[in-house]
Amino acid sequence: MCICHLPCHPVKPNLVGDQTFSKMGAHYHCIICSATITRRTDMIGHINRHVNKGETESRFITVPAPKSSLEVLKESATDVQVLPNYSTPHKTDSYFNPKMKLNRQLIFCALAVLAEERNPIECLDAFGATGIMGLQWAKHLRSSVKVTINDCNENSVTMIQENCHLNKMKVKLNIKEEDHDEAVGDEEGNTDTIEVTKMDANVIMHLRSFDFIHLDPFGTSVNYLDSAFRNVRNLGIVSLTSTDISSLYAKAQHVALRHYGCNIVRTEYYKELAARIVIAAVTRAAARCNKGIEVLLAVALEHFVLVVVRVLRGPSPADDSAKKIRYLIHCQWCEERIFQKEGNMVEENPYQQLPCDCHGSMPGKTAVALGPLWSGPLFNTGFLRRMLFEAVQYGLDEAQPLLKTLVCEAECTTSKHFSTHSPYDENKQ
Incomplete structure (x- = not known):
């Protein structure tokens, strides 16, 4: 946690006022007690006293919020308690974003379709936060699903349990990495059971098999893809919501290269490009687990990119899916584009594959190779x-x-x- 600003900008002397201001020079401001100290050495000692007294811990993590300060929100006939600062992810553990209602509805529809194909199915909400998504699954699909809501944060797990009771759901608590379960709640009046786990998302996906997995971390999902495809069942579904739109929408190309291994530029079809970037990362992760994918849905909206894929187990589907990852040749003059042809032969000028004639009529390098990207269909x-x-x-x-x-x-x-x-x-x- 940041304790103080070292140093603040020097205070400019007031030339027309009291001459004492001209002798002040730089000062340091402590954000713990709002003290202003002139000398840097005195400020260091001041900080150490705060540290020794334990006055630098984050309050919203160590001190639970009183029940009187909690708000109750309703979405799709499901009630959830939230903290007053629920819409600020950096200031609360149980983050709840009302703008993601459409996202939750799309994921629910995908799960409902899978529940029609086979039931009961085991489904996982890997990043529960308030538990709103898993609660909607259990409340509407009932006995067709066995819902597990996971979160690695203790306060979030407590909030999920309270929201389960608020919706008259029985809770099966598992807070360890072993098979140690504890049933919480009265049997009477509870018709459904939700398992609540407190683990790292990678850990629970390594330990357990699921038919449906949803990943919605704050930012990119690439750190959890290998674990998701390790034990997901054949013909199951993996859905992921990526909110790192600054990199996916080519506002931070270096971050896209770091997270997804893709070279991209800003184009008029940047949202489709973002969806194909995420699917390419999903395809590579599935292929490492000898699994292929079938893209069922891919949408890129203002706040998120949602990708839903079906898992096809076996090396042959994995190879077929991996072959659909190709580079895209993009003309920077007219925005024309085409996926590079398959084959191992190196072309002298691959940009001639473009249907436009900008490469012949314009000076310099008119086209760039973007990717690697998913070149297959985006819908089923x-x-x-x-x-x-x-x-x-x-x-x-x-x-x-x-x-x-x-x-x-x-x-x-x-x-x-x-x-x-x-x-x-x-x-x-």
Whole structure:
């Protein structure tokens, strides 16, 4: 934790006022007790006294908030208690973002489709925070799902338990890495059980197998992909929400290169580029575990990039998926682009693959190679139709327009020609 500012900017002397200000020079300000000290050596001793008294610990972590200060929010018929500063991720453990309601609805629809295919299914919310997502799964899908909500923060685990009781759910608590479970809550009035675990997300995904895994860390998900694909069951689903949009949307290209190993520039189709960056990272992680993927849904909106993939176990699907990771040739003049042709032969001028003639009529290097990126499809039409059906069934109003638009885009049709027949009558695609 930052204790003080060393040093502050020197205070400029007041030439027209008291001459004592001119003798003051630089000063140091302590943010613990608001003291202002002139000499640097005195400030160091002042800091050490705070440290020895234990006055530098973060208060929102060590001191639980009183119950009177908690707020109760309602979303999709689910109640959650939140702290007063719930919308500021750097100042609270149990972060709750109301702007991610659409994201939660899309993930719920994907889980509901999987629950129709087979049940009961074991599903994991790896970063629970307030537990809102896992609570919605258990409350609406009931016996079709066995929900596990995980978080590595003790205060978040306590908040998740309280929110389970608030929604009349029985809690099965597992706070260790061994099989040590403790049932909490009265049997009477509790029809559902949610398992709450306190572990690092990588640890629980290494120890357990799941049919459905959702990753939503604050930032990038690349540090958890290997663990997610290690034990996920065949034909299961992995969904991940990436909120590091500054790097994915090419505002910080060096961070994208560091996290995803991709070279990107800002383009007019930067959101599609972001989705393909994330899917490429997912494909590589799955391939390392001898698994392939089928992309069911990929959307890039203002606050997040959501990718939902189905897991196909075996080295052959892994090889097929890995072959779809290719470089994109992008013209910086007209924004034309094309994926580089497959093959091991080195071309003298690969930019001639572009359909435009900018490389011949413009001086200098007109095109760049971006990637590596996912070059396969971004949607599964049949799965999207089933998601839309579930959104209508559960009254998820915010997800319905977006899913309808995605279906029209995947089928290359307009909303005027949109058909509303039941998607479960069709063959699975």
